[in-house]
Amino acid sequence: MDQKLGASSEDLLVAPVPGGKSLDSMQRQVIDLSHAINGWGSDLDPERRPGVPRDAAPALGAEALYPSMDAQLPTVKIHKSTEHGRLTPVFGSTCPPRGLSGLMRDRAYHYSEGRLARWMLLLLADRVDMVEHLAEDLVRLRPPNLVDEMGLRTEWRHNRGPFVSRIVLATAIATVAVALLRRRGTARTAAPSGAARSGRRSGKPLRARRA
Secondary structure: OEEEOOOOOOOOOEEEOOOOOOOOOOOOOOOOOOOOOOOOOOOOHHHOOOOHEEEEEEOOOOOOOOOOOOOOOOOOOOEEOOOOOOOOOOOOOOOOOOHHHHHHHHOOOOOOOHHHHHHHHHHHHHHHHHHHHHHHHHHHHOOOOHHHHOOHHHHHHHHHHHHHHHHHHHHHHHHHHHHHHHHHHHHHHHHHHHHHHHHHHOOOOOOOOOO
């Protein structure tokens, strides 16, 4: 199975990466890898394995790792991990990447699944996508229904006590914050006027502060 795609269905590799082939059921029973595995056979004594009665190999039957099926054809860009050799036979196509969030996802899928940058970019792209959809709704004069989308109606109906407590707490915090900001603004405006009054009383002209 050669890998012909990079990070998406539209990202074609210049040179396909040669891949391997999974073993079928018959090969798993015939091929002997004991000479290549360090420590092979160290636990073969049944007396030391209490799980032996339940340790029988299942009947694998026909190979089902990559069954032959008609694969879905992508009509939009579909992202995939670079570790995967090909797209899965079935995938969702209702939310293709678009806008700034789509560009961020394009960049994220070029990183391996073990890279932190991949997951941080995907998380940030989700937040950007939310803002993009909100802006699109506002442009279409279709504001979001916060009461239903945030579950406020359900909270009031089934969880009224804690819901009211959270509202009271949020209101108290907002009131204290507004009061502190107003007090700080009043103190800033009162300081220059107080200095001007003291200068008039002393009869000395006020000097401009040097920058």
